Amino acid sequence: MKNAAFKLAGVTLALSLAWGAQADALRIAADPVPHAEILNFIKKQDPKLDLQVVELTSGVNANELLANGDVDANYFQHLPYLKDQEKALGKTFAVAATVHIEPLGIYSHKHKDFKTLPDGATVAVPNNATNLSRSLFLLQSQGLIKLNAKFTDPATTLATPKDIVDNPKKLKILEIESPQIPRSLDDVDLAVINGNYALEAGLSPAKDALGLEKAEHNPYANILVTTPQLENDPRIKELAKDLASPQVAEFIRQHYNGSVIPVATPQS
Template sequence: MKNWLQLLLVFALVLLLAACGGQEDSAEENAENDNTEQTSETTDQEGASEENTTLTVGASNVPHAEILEFATDLLAEEGIDLQIETFNDYVIPNQALSEEEIDANYFQHIPYLEGQIEEHGYDFVNAGGVHIEPIGVYSQEYGSLDELPDGAEVLMSSSVADHGRILMMLEEEGLITLDEEVDGVNATIEDIVENPKNLEFTANIEPAMLLQAYQNGEGDAVLINSNFAIDNGLDPQEDSITLESGEDNPYVNIIAVRSGDENNEEIQTLLEVLRSDEVKTFIEEEYEGAVLPVSSDAETSDDQ
């Protein structure tokens, strides 16, 4: 009887040890599997990060940075991690691009870029256009250009690159006539040959300060770029007394890069995304005509 009891106890002990051993093996196997999965996930994440290219673009707050922000997810799908650096003036973005602090900038139109290249010797090119920001005429006192009195003071940007644009706009509205022998884009106040209302032009105000001049009631009419107007709560469509036409407008806002970078894959992808139907729809719906998207055949560096 004792022998049978001893055999049963030994058998039970063997089963117990086998069960414990099996649990330990299972636990070790599960731990190994967990480690393998975590390692795999980490490798995948590192691989995804390594595959994506970081692209740093300098931009004005409105609308440029807002458009880029909308495009961020679209660019991520194309393997580009977009970093946006915002600037509040028209000088530093080109300095930052020249000093290789950023890969591209998006804030200026073609005549301004050409003027900057001539003035500072920048080795930049226009990689392609994205949108147009019509200039609006604003007045605290008058509801239309026809109401402007004789001798009215017109405040305009100190940026020479905008003078021809503004004067062509006023000529289209019938307020002045420019010398026919002068290319309108390069026209200056001295090129006005007819001025029936004897308008007086003040052109020494920084672009960002025109909005303040308007709010302070300075001048009878103030010409303000849409980006500054929108950034300060004005609706160009509703608040301006007239708005520049976007048709055949040479003042398209562009992506500027250092010479040689215009054909880089990430720059071309950036342009493709910014000209995509998704981004065009965003611009149209967000700005309701105050910012106008351009087509993919907009002017590029080859046109300069």
């Protein structure tokens, strides 16, 4: 009976310890590529930081998860998108770290350059306000369209197709859900694709894009986001430190070959 009692007590203690460990886990919602891959690298580098990586699927709003307390932080978005989400959700979040840039790119399965683009060509772009505007600025930088002169700063002024004042090739802009755009490549002339979705689709932004955002002065760096209540949590501070480390920057540089660019500067 004593042995049975000790065994029962041991099982109870083990379950309690397991529950405690689970409660202390830092739950981070992240896109599979590259965000979850970077977090899983950190899990190996800093095992004392108990990370629980929650990979996002299409249609799941990671900011709603964070606002509802289902996760402790998320890592998938840039600041202009976050600001738009704060307005939409009526919530205030906190930026804990600025990590990397995924240059937005223009891709095609039908054309090798913009010179062969026919009049009336179709262009798939993201349908959310910030990335739609970002796409139009990218198309403008490639000389394909011209926006109203009042649109000077892509980080603070959101353009829409109605703001195009010059469209020499009469491009038809098709607004599509960002994760679905890679699947549209066979059906459109051009597709403007976020870096993470391009990587998931087997595209190499640095090699395959006909046009690519510049990394310099790019306002769309991806960030670690949490709530004001958790902003000073030691686990969040530790993860922010890890994400800004030279080791993570080197992992990004080696693993993504210029398709994902760390914000941290190279070590001499």
